[in-house]
Amino acid sequence: MMYTSSELGPVPPAAIRTQVTVPLRFPDGYTAVPRVFSFDGLVDGREHIALALGDWERAIDRSLVGGPAPLVRPHSECLTGDVFGSERCDCGPQLREAVERIADAGGILLYLRQEGRGIGLYAKLDAYALQDGGLDTYEANLALGRGEDERDYTVAAQMLTALGVERVALLTNNPDKTAQLERLGIKVEEQVRTRLHLSEANLRYLTAKAGRSAHTLDLPRVD
């Protein structure tokens, strides 16, 4: 049975399992040196990781004594976008943007293994095929007998709590991430928008996100 936060009440604790430094170099030459954390006890049994970037320890310490909240992005896995640079979505550029902004501010990137808004990679590719036949990104999920968005952010709350993060500035345009984390006991003091990463190929996808799930995206009008 799938775990959902509303069923089981308080978020079960998770513990840090390993932390290790992984130097990164992006295709455009940008480099960052996050501390990568793995965890024991995440409720869905998947291998989610947290990347702590910049002066993250000071950012967390400061937030515990009333200073500004650390910048945190929960980023859902998108193999085609994050790894291969797919232009069907905005995930790759958003991930690159997030790493740099969090490294500058000090904070945490949660890399959540929730491919395809939780339906998995093969189902996402099936959904892409349906979108090529005219359905939008949400209709395609429904046509496959899946939810429009099956993501549950309990694991994100678990990881933040294990890292000692109680308050966050959340780097996202997705109001559901903010709402769920608040319900899970993480204080979201601010929702910080990501930039708009628009291409000819992702315009329909981003328009559906803005229209159907209230993503905060300033898109040009399409007639």
Ligand SMILES: Nc1nc2c(ncn2[C@@H]2O[C@H](COP(=O)(O)OP(=O)(O)OP(=O)(O)O)[C@@H](O)[C@H]2O)c(=O)[nH]1
């Ligand atoms: N089912 C499905 N999933 C998609 C499609 N396009 C992208 N995705 C997935 O959508 C998710 C996007 O996740 P995020 O980058 O966290 O983005 P978001 O929830 O839109 O919110 P932001 O924080 O504003 O970026 C990834 O898991 C992608 O694999 C699609 O057409 N169908």
Ligand SMILES: [Zn+2]
């Ligand atoms: Zn994507």
